[in-house]
Amino acid sequence: MTVATAPESFDPMITPVEHVVTDVIPEIPDVVTLRMVPTTGDVAPFLPAQVSMVGAFGIGEAAISISSSPSERAYHEYTIRHAGAITSALTHLRRGDRLWTRGPFGRPWDLHPGGDLVIAAGGIGVAPLRSAILHTVEHRDLFGAVVLVVGARTSHDLLYRREYEAWRDAGIDVIATIDHDEAGWSGAVGFVPTVIGDLEFGADTRALICGPDIMMRRTADALVAAGVDPDRIQVTLERNMQCGTGRCGHCQLGGMLVCRDGPVADYPSVARALSIEEW
Amino acid sequence: MHHPTGADGDTRRWHLDHIAWDRLVRQLMTDVDEVIGPVMRSGVVRLRRLTDVGDLAIGVVDAQDAGSYRATGSSMPTRFDHGPGPDSLKAIVHPAETPVWTIRRRDGELRVEPAPPDTTTRAVIGVRDCDLRALQVLERTQTSGPHPDASFAARRDGFVIVAVDCTRPAATCFCTSTGGGPAASTGFDIALTELADDADVHYVARAGSARGAELLDLVANRADPAVVARADIAVASAADVMVRTLPDHARTIVDVPDHARWAEVAERCLACGNCTAVCPTCFCTDLVDEVSLDGETSTRRRTWDTCFSEQYSALGGEPYRRSTASRYRQWLTHKLGTWWDQFDESGCVGCGRCITWCPVGIDLTDEVAALLQPEAVAP
Ligand code: SF4
Numbered sequence: 133m134t135v136a137t138a139p140e141s142f143d144p145m146i147t148p149v150e151h152v153v154t155d156v157i158p159e160i161p162d163v164v165t166l167r168m169v170p171t172t173g174d175v176a177p178f179l180p181a182q183v184s185m186v187g188a189f190g191i192g193e194a195a196i197s198i199s200s201s202p203s204e205r206a207y208h209e210y211t212i213r214h215a216g217a218i219t220s221a222l223t224h225l226r227r228g229d230r231l232w233t234r235g236p237f238g239r240p241w242d243l244h245p246g247g248d249l250v251i252a253a254g255g256i257g258v259a260p261l262r263s264a265i266l267h268t269v270e271h272r273d274l275f276g277a278v279v280l281v282v283g284a285r286t287s288h289d290l291l292y293r294r295e296y297e298a299w300r301d302a303g304i305d306v307i308a309t310i311d312h313d314e315a316g317w318s319g320a321v322g323f324v325p326t327v328i329g330d331l332e333f334g335a336d337t338r339a340l341i342c343g344p345d346i347m348m349r350r351t352a353d354a355l356v357a358a359g360v361d362p363d364r365i366q367v368t369l370e371r372n373m374q375c376g377t378g379r380c381g382h383c384q385l386g387g388m389l390v391c392r393d394g395p396v397a398d399y400p401s402v403a404r405a406l407s408i409e410e411w
Numbered sequence: 412m413h414h415p416t417g418a419d420g421d422t423r424r425w426h427l428d429h430i431a432w433d434r435l436v437r438q439l440m441t442d443v444d445e446v447i448g449p450v451m452r453s454g455v456v457r458l459r460r461l462t463d464v465g466d467l468a469i470g471v472v473d474a475q476d477a478g479s480y481r482a483t484g485s486s487m488p489t490r491f492d493h494g495p496g497p498d499s500l501k502a503i504v505h506p507a508e509t510p511v512w513t514i515r516r517r518d519g520e521l522r523v524e525p526a527p528p529d530t531t532t533r534a535v536i537g538v539r540d541c542d543l544r545a546l547q548v549l550e551r552t553q554t555s556g557p558h559p560d561a562s563f564a565a566r567r568d569g570f571v572i573v574a575v576d577c578t579r580p581a582a583t584c585f586c587t588s589t590g591g592g593p594a595a596s597t598g599f600d601i602a603l604t605e606l607a608d609d610a611d612v613h614y615v616a617r618a619g620s621a622r623g624a625e626l627l628d629l630v631a632n633r634a635d636p637a638v639v640a641r642a643d644i645a646v647a648s649a650a651d652v653m654v655r656t657l658p659d660h661a662r663t664i665v666d667v668p669d670h671a672r673w674a675e676v677a678e679r680c681l682a683c684g685n686c687t688a689v690c691p692t693c694f695c696t697d698l699v700d701e702v703s704l705d706g707e708t709s710t711r712r713r714t715w716d717t718c719f720s721e722q723y724s725a726l727g728g729e730p731y732r733r734s735t736a737s738r739y740r741q742w743l744t745h746k747l748g749t750w751w752d753q754f755d756e757s758g759c760v761g762c763g764r765c766i767t768w769c770p771v772g773i774d775l776t777d778e779v780a781a782l783l784q785p786e787a788v789a790p
């Protein structure tokens with residue numbers, strides 16, 4: 133997109149960067165992945181769990197995490213679920229449509245090498261984890277055991293299921309679990325925290341959790357009960373975001389401005405906030 | 412006794428009679444693009460742009476209490492013998508509505524035109540200490556992060572601030588228990604103490620900046636020590652009349668999210684957001700995109716928002732804070748508690764506007780007092 137009056141110092145959080153949709157990948161029902169590239173300049177570097185405000189003409193903006201690999205420099209992918217009016221309109225974009233991003237921004241997952249890794253995702257929560265998963269796939273030797281527990285309501289709600297095989301081939305233990313048994317299902321049945329409770333973890337395990345608030349709390353509790361150090365448990369938060377620049381107030385969660393201090397947080401720092409109804 | 416001083420301990424004082432006063436206002440009118448000051452509008456003292464020295468409200472006193480405001484005339488031609496009106500510097504420096512950008516679409520391609528920064532210079536007359544401190548609080552929220560609001564900074568830099576010491580605080584004021592007032596303490600170019608003898612209203616002034624000192628040298632003479640002493644007494648005695656207070660540990664209300672008082676105040680609260688609109692530090696905004704009728708232009712505006720609205724917290728169309736209790740709790744715990752975590756200070760300066768302008772008279776000092784009472788243990 134051309135910027136009429138070039139600002140002295142370009143801030144991609146303030147001035148939008150025009151992108152074009154190069155692919156629309158249908159995922160599960162109501163969920164699509166948009167692949168996009170900037171119309172001028174390079175694909176912006178980012179770290180796993182970082183988000184952008186993704187906007188389209190006449191639609192508005194929504195905060196969405198980048199779900200492609202951080203090493204992929206040819207495009208960005210954003211997996212979007214049709215929820216409110218804005219995300220619903222974004223899921224209807226087509227190849228060739230123009231849109232914009234402001235970002236990427238936010239605190240990423242801590243993926244320091246070493247130790248075991250447990251990644252727990254509830255429902256669409258696997259989207260903000262996919263870039264971290266792809267990072268471990270590409271750098272598998274940097275970690276000890278890597279376990280991914282993905283929970284969904286039904287087998288049809290398991291996002292990125294077609295990629296499990298490649299992830300397993302790379303040495304990730306992928307455990308998919310659904311809420312209730314289904315005909316023809318041979319995987320786990322039950323909620324993510326229950327599945328986690330049946331696993332064993334080494335002392336140097338680091339955990340990444342993304343899902344609904346209640347799922348993250350229960351999963352963190354299950355991990356702590358299984359001996360994981362609470363300080364090594366990270367969660368990623370989702371709140372209403374408007375500005376992404378720490379100035380509009382919308383994304384507050386207690387003392388945090390999620391766009392400024394998150395979206396990733398150490399679990400102990402937000403455990404209380406997540407446990408208070410409507411906080 | 413408390414001796415207010417200007418910047419860097421500048422102890423110089425000037426004296427302004429009504430001729431010097433008029434000269435000061437006229438000088439400001441030639442120096443800056445807009446001069447703003449307290450004027451009467453529909454029975455309320457508002458901050459509005461002046462077109463003439465005579466526009467300033469004269470001879471007005473007010474009576475404020477929880478949910479009530481009444482301005483009346485007095486026999487003295489004073490200009491500042493009233494408490495704060497509903498407007499603070501917020502409406503000037505962080506306006507209720509500001510343009511962000513225009514995006515034009517041509518053959519599917521987008522062209523963005525950022526709104527030009529606001530370079531208007533403004534003098535504001537009659538700013539109280541609560542609002543001087545509120546400006547700094549607000550400034551920290553909008554300009555201290557990695558993505559500062561350039562227009563806020565430009566408007567702030569364009570200010571010439573003529574502050575006034577409060578000699579008659581409103582009944583709703585509690586600034587002294589939030590660490591300020593009633594004397595103008597910080598961030599002004601000129602600070603005035605208003606003195607009224609018989610029909611003669613005059614001012615003792617101090618400078619808070621080189622620009623303020625230059626202005627005063629231009630329009631006024633130095634004050635003699637006797638009149639300075641009178642000004643100091645008038646300001647010092649104002650502190651003693653404040654009845655409302657906010658306890659030092661008000662921030663600990665974040666520790667009682669389940670207190671029954673939240674549900675109780677929610678039965679009275681209308682969730683109208685008046686308190687957030689008049690609050691000089693409430694900074695929350697929304698981004699609103701509007702497409703032109705021909706479908707080719709999309710204009711983005713930033714507007715004030717309020718945490719009392721249901722949509723404020725909505726995720727995927729679903730409000731997160733559904734109950735009024737949770738929204739009142741968000742407002743008060745943020746203002747007094749979590750503001751510390753976010754910006755390392757309190758968000759409350761004790762101006763009392765939220766008390767006066769609440770249509771049902773909810774008084775945050777009462778709410779805090781109740782919230783800090785341990786709850787009766789259920790039998
Ligand atoms: S406290 Fe008063 S002013 Fe604030 S939202 Fe409730 S009713 Fe409105």
Ligand code: FES
Pocket residue numbers: 372373374375376377378379380381382383384389390391392
């Ligand atoms: S999204 Fe505006 S403050 Fe975080």
